[in-house]
Every structure is written in structure tokens, then in C-alpha cells.
Amino acid sequence: MKECTKVERLTCIVDEDRTHNGEPLYRAIVNAAQENGIGGATVTRGIMGFGAGKRIHRDRPLGRNSDLPIVIRIVDEKDKLDVFSKDLCEMVEQGIILREPVHMCLVRCGGETIKE
Numbered sequence: 389m390k391e392c393t394k395v396e397r398l399t400c401i402v403d404e405d406r407t408h409n410g411e412p413l414y415r416a417i418v419n420a421a422q423e424n425g426i427g428g429a430t431v432t433r434g435i436m437g438f439g440a441g442k443r444i445h446r447d448r449p450l451g452r453n454s455d456l457p458i459v460i461r462i463v464d465e466k467d468k469l470d471v472f473s474k475d476l477c478e479m480v481e482q483g484i485i486l487r488e489p490v491h492m493c494l495v496r497c498g499g500e501t502i503k504e
Contacts, residue, residue: 392493395427396469398462400476402483403445403455404433414458416479424472427464434459439484463492 400417408416414431421429434457436446445455462469469487476485 390493390495392491395463395490395492396466397488397490398469398473398476399486399488400460400462400480400483401437401439401486402458402460402480404458405455406480406482408479413479414460417460417462417476420475420479421462421472424468424475426462426468426472429460429462432459432461433457463490 402413404412404414406413418429418431434445436444437457438444439457445457447454447456462472464472466489473485473487
């Protein structure tokens with residue numbers, strides 16, 4: 389079964405070493421999204437990148453803190469992301485936040501959708 393709908397994707401890019409209230413910022417963002425009933429979130433770790441400051445971000449040897457780019461992708465209805473974006477903007481002191489409309493198709497192959 390395939391269900392398709394128009395939603396929005398919120399993409400947030402932050403440095404790996406950023407924190408919020410003592411925990412990694414990316415973890416705080418995902419936890420806040422879940423607490424706000426957002427449909428889904430995924431975090432990926434970049435291997436290299438640069439931003440507005442034109443400084444290359446890459447893995448640092450010898451156990452020093454890493455400032456690799458972390459990409460958090462969140463998908464839900466526009467209205468829910470409008471509300472969540474206010475909290476997100478307070479959490480992210482430095483980074484990039486993008487929003488864009490997307491066409492999402494949820495594919496279920498046999499059986500029911502598993503709910504956690």
C-alpha cells in the first residue's frame with residue numbers, strides 16, 4: 389500500500405560539538421521533535437564541510453573535539469513544523485535551518501505499520 393501526501397522537510401545543519409543544556413544539540417533537537425509529536429527525524433554525520441565562515445570542518449585526530457557537520461532532517465505537516473520551528477530557533481545559536489515542501493510517500497509492504 390502506498391500513501392502520498394504533501395509535507396515539509398526541515399533540515400538543520402549544526403556542528404557536532406554544539407550543545408544545548410549539557411547534551412549534544414542534535415540529540416536535544418530530536419528529543420524535542422519527539423516530545424512535540426513530530427512525524428519523524430533522522431540525524432546523519434557529515435565527513436567534511438564548510439559554511440558561512442569558509443572554515444573547513446573535518447574529523448580531528450588525537451581525540452580532540454570534532455566539529456563535523458551534523459544534519460538533522462525532520463518531516464511533518466507545515467502547521468506542526470511552524471510551531472516546532474520556534475523552539476528550534478531558540479535551541480540553535482549557530483547553524484543553518486532550511487524548510488522546503490516535499491512530496492512524501494509512505495510505503496507499507498504487507499502487514500500493519502509497526503508503532504513503537
